[in-house]
Amino acid sequence: MIESDKSGQGNEPAVHCRGVTRSFGSGEARVMALRGIDLDVRHGELMMLVGPSGCGKTTLISVIAAILDADGGECRVLGEDLGRMRQAAKTAFRRRHIGFVFQSYNLVPALSAAENVAVPLLIRGEREKPAQAAAVRVLEQVGLAERARAMPDQLSGGQQQRVAIARALVHAPDLIVCDEPTSALDHRTGHALMQLMRSIVMENGRSLIIVTHDARIFEFADRIAEMDDGRIVAIGAPEQVHAAVPPAVPVPAPEASRSGGTAA
Amino acid sequence: MLSIALKMLTGNRGKYFAIVSSLAFTSFVMTQQPATFMGIMARTYSFLTDTGRVDLWVMDPKVQFVDDIKPMQDTKLYAVRGVEGVEWAVPLYKGSIRARLDNGTFQNCVLVGLDDASLIGGPARMVEGQLADLRRSESIIVDIDGATNRLARTVNGERVPLAVGDVVELNDHRATVVGLSQASASFQSLPIVYTTYSRAKAFVPAERKLLSFILVKLRPGEDAHAVAQRIRATTGLAAYTWDEFRNLTLHYFLKNTGILINFGLSITLAFLIGAAIAGQTFYAFTLENLRHFGVLKALGAGNWTLAWMVLLQAVVAGGTGYGLGASAVALFSNFVIGANFRFLLIWQIPAAVLAMVLLVCVTTALLSIRRVVRLEPAVVFKS
Structure with missing residues (x-):
C-alpha cells in the first residue's frame, strides 16, 4: 500500500460540516435533500449514517466525498474547504484523499480483480507494473490474493465487495466513504466484511463513513448519525442512537478509536 | 489509463x-x-491504354469519346503531316467487324487497323507471336480474352480457344491468326482484332472515309498544345493529348450514362x-x-x-x-x-x-x- 499524505490532521476533525444544504430540481419540484447539516467526523472514526430512504444520507456522503457540490454551508474535509475548490481541484482531492466503496461494487467488468484494484493508482499516474504489484498486496490483505486474476463475474458478491474495499484502500486515502456496503451480502458475509473494514481500513487513523440500512452492522460504528428529511436528528454511540442494535461482536479495532464521541 | x-x-x-x-x-x-x-x-478508355501514349490523337472534331468514330478521308493524314512541329503522323482504323464462327453464328469484334509500315498503335503485350507477324498475308492478331471466350470454337462439346494458325472469316474475308495479345478489358467486352490499316480497309465494306484517328509524334521540343492548336487551325480537325482524350471520354460517360x-x-x-x-x-x-x-x-x-x-x-x-x-x-x-x-x-x-x-x-x-x-x-x- 502507498503511504498517504495525511493532510489536515491537526485538532481539526477529518470532516467538519456546518449548515450544509443541498436541493435538487427547481420551482415546485424542488426537493431539499440536506437542510443544514452539522457533522464532525474525527480522524480514525467509523461513522455510520442511518435513516429512511430519501432522508439525504447518500447526498451527504456525496458532498463530503467532493463528488457533489453543496448549495450552502461550510464543508471542510481533511482541512480543505470544498466550497472554495474548483472542479479540477476537487478531482485531484478525490484522487489523493478519498476511497469509495459502492453498494453495487462498480467494478469494471473488463478488468481482473487486480486490475480493478490498481485503477486508483493508474489514475494517479503510477506505472502499470508497480500498480498491479501494489494491488496484489492489498488483495492479500483482504484475503483475495489467489483471485487476483479473476474477472468480476467469476467472483461471489462478498468477494467482489472485498475487491472494491481493496480498490478503496490501495492509494491509502485518508477518508473512505461507503454506500450500503453490506446490503447485497448475507449476514455472515456482511459481518466478515465489517470486521475486515475495522481491522484493515481503519488502521493509520483513517476515517470511515458508512451509509447503511443494515442494523446488523451498527455495532461496528464508533458513532451513528441518524438522519430524517435532510437533517441529523440524533447522533451518538450505537446503543444511544439505536435501541435495536444487535448484540455486540468482538471488534478488533483499538479501543481508543471507539471512545470519546464528538457531537456534531 | x-x-x-x-x-x-x-x-x-x-x-x-x-x-x-x-x-x-x-x-x-x-x-x-x-x-x-x-x-x-x-x-471506357481501354483502347487508349492499349494503343499507348503518342503525343497527339487527331480526329474529327465531332468525336465525343474514343468509341465515337467519325471517319475522315485519308487525305487528312497528309494535311496533318504538313503541320509545323509534327515529326510523323500515322493512320489508325477502329471499327467493328463481324466474325463468322464455326457454328454459323456471328460475333461482333473491334477491328483495329495499324499503320502498315510502322505498326504503331499495336498491342503492347503479346501472349503468343509477334506484332511484326502482321506483315504476313491475311494475318490478324486477336486478344487472348476474345480468343478464349467469344471466338472460341466448340469441338465435341468442348470449347477450344482460337489459336495461332487458325483461320477465321471476317466479313467474308479469310484471316489467319498469327498472334495473341493481352488487351485491357473494354466497356463492351468485344474481342479485339488487330491487322494492318490497308488490310482493315479491305476487310470492311468500302466507304469513302475510313480513317478513324491519326496518331502524331511531335518534333523534339515542340509543345503539344501549341501543335494541337496549329492542327485545328490548319486542318479543322480536333487534336488531343492522351490525357485530354481520356478525360473527354470519361466526361462523356459520366455525363451521359x-x-x-x-x-x-x-x-x-x-x-x-x-x-x-x-x-x-x-x-x-x-x-x-x-x-x-x-x-x-x-x-x-x-x-x-x-x-x-x-x-x-x-x-x-x-x-x-x-x-x-x-x-x-x-x-x-x-x-x-x-x-x-x-x-x-x-x-x-x-x-x-x-x-x-x-x-x-x-x-x-x-x-x-x-x-x-x-x-x-x-x-x-x-x-
Whole structure:
C-alpha cells in the first residue's frame, strides 16, 4: 500500500460540516435533500449514517466525498474547504484523499480483480507494473490474493465487495466513504466484511463513513448519525442512537478509536 | 489509463465485434464501390491504354469519346503531316467487324487497323507471336480474352480457344491468326482484332472515309498544345493529348450514362448506413460504460483523461474495422478480378476511406466525450 499524505490532521476533525444544504430540481419540484447539516467526523472514526430512504444520507456522503457540490454551508474535509475548490481541484482531492466503496461494487467488468484494484493508482499516474504489484498486496490483505486474476463475474458478491474495499484502500486515502456496503451480502458475509473494514481500513487513523440500512452492522460504528428529511436528528454511540442494535461482536479495532464521541 | 480504455473496449467481445464488423463493412463497401467504379471507367478508355501514349490523337472534331468514330478521308493524314512541329503522323482504323464462327453464328469484334509500315498503335503485350507477324498475308492478331471466350470454337462439346494458325472469316474475308495479345478489358467486352490499316480497309465494306484517328509524334521540343492548336487551325480537325482524350471520354460517360449518379448513390448510402451503424454501436457502447466512466471520475480521473480514453477506443475500433475492411477488399479483388470484372484501386481510395472512417469514429467519440464530461460522478451512488 502507498503511504498517504495525511493532510489536515491537526485538532481539526477529518470532516467538519456546518449548515450544509443541498436541493435538487427547481420551482415546485424542488426537493431539499440536506437542510443544514452539522457533522464532525474525527480522524480514525467509523461513522455510520442511518435513516429512511430519501432522508439525504447518500447526498451527504456525496458532498463530503467532493463528488457533489453543496448549495450552502461550510464543508471542510481533511482541512480543505470544498466550497472554495474548483472542479479540477476537487478531482485531484478525490484522487489523493478519498476511497469509495459502492453498494453495487462498480467494478469494471473488463478488468481482473487486480486490475480493478490498481485503477486508483493508474489514475494517479503510477506505472502499470508497480500498480498491479501494489494491488496484489492489498488483495492479500483482504484475503483475495489467489483471485487476483479473476474477472468480476467469476467472483461471489462478498468477494467482489472485498475487491472494491481493496480498490478503496490501495492509494491509502485518508477518508473512505461507503454506500450500503453490506446490503447485497448475507449476514455472515456482511459481518466478515465489517470486521475486515475495522481491522484493515481503519488502521493509520483513517476515517470511515458508512451509509447503511443494515442494523446488523451498527455495532461496528464508533458513532451513528441518524438522519430524517435532510437533517441529523440524533447522533451518538450505537446503543444511544439505536435501541435495536444487535448484540455486540468482538471488534478488533483499538479501543481508543471507539471512545470519546464528538457531537456534531 | 489508456490500457484500461482498451480493455474496456475489447472486454465485451460481442459489442466489440459489432462495432468493428460494422466499421469493416463500411470500409469494405466504401473501398470496393469506388474501385469498381474506377475499374469500369478505366474500361471506357481501354483502347487508349492499349494503343499507348503518342503525343497527339487527331480526329474529327465531332468525336465525343474514343468509341465515337467519325471517319475522315485519308487525305487528312497528309494535311496533318504538313503541320509545323509534327515529326510523323500515322493512320489508325477502329471499327467493328463481324466474325463468322464455326457454328454459323456471328460475333461482333473491334477491328483495329495499324499503320502498315510502322505498326504503331499495336498491342503492347503479346501472349503468343509477334506484332511484326502482321506483315504476313491475311494475318490478324486477336486478344487472348476474345480468343478464349467469344471466338472460341466448340469441338465435341468442348470449347477450344482460337489459336495461332487458325483461320477465321471476317466479313467474308479469310484471316489467319498469327498472334495473341493481352488487351485491357473494354466497356463492351468485344474481342479485339488487330491487322494492318490497308488490310482493315479491305476487310470492311468500302466507304469513302475510313480513317478513324491519326496518331502524331511531335518534333523534339515542340509543345503539344501549341501543335494541337496549329492542327485545328490548319486542318479543322480536333487534336488531343492522351490525357485530354481520356478525360473527354470519361466526361462523356459520366455525363451521359448515369453511372456516376448510380455509383455515387451506392457509395453515399454505404457510407451513411455504415456510419450510422458504427456510430450508434459505438455511442451505445459508451453509454453502457457511462457508469464505469462515472466510477473513474469519482476515483479522481480528470475529464481530459476520460476524453483521451474514449478517443483511443474510437480510433482503435475505427482502425481495426478499417484494417479488416481493407483486407477484405484485397481478398475480394484477388478472387473476382478478371476480364469481366475490372477493379482499379488507386491509393487515393483507401486513403479517403480511412479518413472517412476516422471522421465517423472521432465524431461519435466527441458525442460520447460530451456525455462523459457532463457526467456527474455522483451517479456512482445510484444503485
